[in-house]
Amino acid sequence: MPTQLFDRIVLGDRLALAKAITLVESQNIEHQQEANKLVSEALKLNKAALRIGITGAPGVGKSTFINNFGSWLVNEKQRRVCVLAIDPSSQKNHGSILGDKTRMETLSMLEDVFIRPSPTSGTLGGVARKTRETILLCEAAGYDTILIETVGVGQSEYLADSLVDCLLLLLLPNAGDDLQAIKRGIMELADLIVLTKSDVTEPAIYNQAISDVANALNFIPNKFEGWTPKVSNYSMHNKEDVAEIWKGLEKFIGHQKSKGHFETKRKAQKIEWLNEAIKGKLESSFFEDADHKNALKNALSELENGAKSLEDIAAKLIDDWRK
Ligand SMILES: Nc1nc2c(ncn2[C@@H]2O[C@H](COP(=O)(O)OP(=O)(O)OP(=O)(O)O)[C@@H](O)[C@H]2O)c(=O)[nH]1
Ligand SMILES: [Mg+2]
Structure with missing residues (x-):
């Protein structure tokens, strides 16, 4: 259980910390969800x-x-x-x-x-x-x-x-x-x-x-x-x-x-972190959307027959997805 694991981390249990970092590094969705909870807890401690x-x-x-x-x-x-x-x-x-x-x-x-x-x-x-x-x-x-x-x-x-x-x-x-x-x-x-x-x-x-x-x-x-x-x-x-x-x-x-540079740099790093998280989420929801996978295939043939430019194809794909 993540909360129990978190309690162990706070108590200074190195094995628990190592396990939590493994969750952070994992590609597995469930692990990532557990890791997210741990990270939010850690953020609260500040x-x-x-x-x-x-x-x-x-x-x-x-x-x-x-x-x-x-x-x-x-x-x-x-x-x-x-x-x-x-x-x-x-x-x-x-x-x-x-x-x-x-x-x-x-x-x-x-x-x-x-x-x-x-x-x-x-x-x-x-x-x-x-x-x-x-x-x-x-x-x-x-x-x-x-x-x-x-x-x-x-x-x-x-x-x-x-x-x-x-x-x-x-x-x-x-x-x-x-x-x-x-x-x-x-x-x-x-x-x-x-x-x-x-x-x-x-x-x-x-x-x-x-x-x-x-x-x-x-x-x-x-x-x-x-x-x-x-x-x-x-x-x-x-x-x-x-x-x-x-x-x-x-x-x-x-x-x-x-x-004041110390705080300014920390703040900029947090913004960067948030932006990376947004980019990651946007990217995965775009590429993993089932309907969209078909649209991507069609776009590929459009690209191959040279009917449209790469920019136009990308813009249209994003527009359709946003709708
Ligand atoms: N004589 C001497 N040798 C050193 C000193 N510092 C490091 N070395 C030697 O330099 C070599 C490389 O040291 P590392 O600490 O592994 O270097 P690193 O920058 O971490 O290397 P990478 O992780 O591969 O990029 C080792 O053989 C060290 O013993 C020093 O102050 N004096
Ligand atoms: Mg080294």
């Missing part, structure tokens, strides 16, 4: 956690960073951490190692930490909706810090940014990586930037990379008025680095809240 996205090229060190950062947040800041991974490309890649628990060994062994690898299927919009619902369920379970790992390919950074309060971009200390990020417009999306693997990079090259990225930021329009992303150094072997990065993050969140 327990917003801090949502942080971690993005960057494959192999830049995202999972390793989350392992260190997450463990530090649990141990030093007494936060309850949940890690989710989103990977809209994994269908093509036949599953990726993103969010790999073996890279998060320290974190996964801590009490009260929840790690969930990415769902392996779905469109970009579908993955976004399901991740949003998963975030709400994790928040209902009492997690106050949600870390979302996403590999920087395709449009996935935009997707991640639409789900979080702060987007952390991890870059490798070589010009290739920052140039790529500039070219793809990703640098503009970053709220904070971290240069990884300082321990294996020649100090002169590493420091040059830090100042190159900081310089590049001067030529990029600010994402939020009054905020230029801080560029931090990082090595998995230096425990102090995550403390500095957390300071930068707190400063960013403070800025966002004092300027």
